Amino acid sequence: MTQMQDITSPMSSLERRATLSLSSIYALRMLGLFMILPVLSLFAETLEGSTPLLIGLAISIYGLTQAILQIPFGLMSDRFGRKKIIVIGLILFASGSIVAALSTTIYGVLIGRALQGSGAIAAAIMALVADLTDEVHRTKAMAMIGASIGVSFGVAMTIGPIIAGFSGIQGIFWLTAIMSFLAVFVVLFVVPNPVKTKVHRDAEVDTAQFSKVLKNKDLLRLDYGIFILHLILTATFVIVPLLIRDAGLASAEHWKVYLPVLTTSMAMIIPFVILAEKKRKMKAVFVSAVFTLVLADVGLFYFNDSLYGLIACLWVFFCGFNLLEATLPSLISKTAPGNLKGTAMGAYSSSQFFGAFLGGTTGGWIYGEYGASYVFLFCAVAASTWLLVALFMNPPKYLANLLVSTEDITADKLDDFLADIVAVVGVASADLQASENVVYLKVDNSQLDKDKLQYLLTQWSGSV
DSSP states (O other), X not given: OOSOOOTTOOOXXXXXXXXXXXXXXXXXXXXXXXXXXXXXXXXXXXXXXXXXXXXXXXXHHHHHHHHHHHHHHHHHHHHHOHHXXXXXXXXXXXXXXXXXXXXXXXXXXXXXXXXXXXXXXXXXXXXXXXXHXXXXXXXXHHHHHHHHHXXXXXXXXXXXXXXXXXXXXXXXXXXXXXXXXXXXXXXXXXXXXXXXXXXXXXXXXXXXXXXXHHTOHHHHHHHHXXXXXXXXXXXXXXXXXXXXXXXXXXXXXXXXXXXXXXXHHHHHHHHHHHHHHTSOOHHHHHHHHHHHHHHHHHHHHHHTTSHHHHHHHXXXXXXXXXXXXXXXXXXXXXXXXXXXXXXXXXXXXXXXXXXXXXXXXXXXXXXXXXXXHHHHHHHHHHHHHHHHHHHTOOOOOOOEEEEEEOTTSOGGXXXXXXXXXXXXXXXXXXXXXXXXXXXXXXXXXTTOOHHHHHHHHHHHHHHO
């Protein structure tokens, strides 16, 4: 190879710039989607035509358009260019925000939220990250984007009520539109241009491989899990803001609930994430987190008429939710073969957004027909079905993904190169994708002989 790969090297300045700028775009978009979650049901009551069902649909309809369009947007980015598709998606997102901001009826907000979801750029962003990062740094870049999503969710839940208190939900939608146009600027002038664009199976959906993903029972269990998790989230937030208000806390003050609940629950899960990953107790931690959701929803069913009861049960809920949000992507990464990771994540993300759509719609309908307590009962039953599924999951293999480029290795030497790599201690499997000039490795980082692997990469670099 003309350029030696260093598996221990830090990201280059261009890779850091690409990852941070694309993380900011992802975060800005998620802020816009989730700032509305803790406030829409409060303010939608003043909109013409509002009903509990339509309010729930307005909260969650973005999930339907997002789920339908995210894979096509990713495929179009292969054909028409990453940046073009990302900019189009951001403009759609901004357009939906403006439509919602100008609306005085619930139907206008519905159209706006659906338009927001149609700007489904997540897959295109991930593909651009893959274009702009070296193979050995790809996993690190994806993890940084994942962290930005978690941070943006917590920030959105906290500042949404504050902004709505000053300017109503219209102010949130206008701010979202402004952030979208700011993100367009970042795409055009801050994000580097890739030298070349190609398909990356670790970051993109391969439609020809969908059947393999859908036949994998372990992956399907995880898809069901994220479906239920976001179904519960959106169903819960159709009614929780109303219950907090009815318990005596003004809507502009709701941040005083969400800020301490979210920050302390996030701090609470850190030891369990360490236990799951470092001590290899992933299944036990995972099942316990799902059980925590069941307990939280049972508590909300019984104690939703008290502010302190709501706060306590919400804290328990977010302990489980945050832990599951952190562990589910890790489990997908561990479970999916390296060359199917992008396809597995596509199915996972679609499941997440369909869950969000169904949760808000069903939660609104149940609230209108039977009352708030039965929404929590519905959530508890849904979480219980997930608990049963999780109990029968196979313990994950504690394997990480590592990519090695073969771009400068001649075809007649690929088999020998692959044989050398597979023989390294800690390499569990190696899948050669000649069309991409890459080898997808599954490695056990606790056993991986990194010095030996690096030595081989160096030797092969010098042999060509």
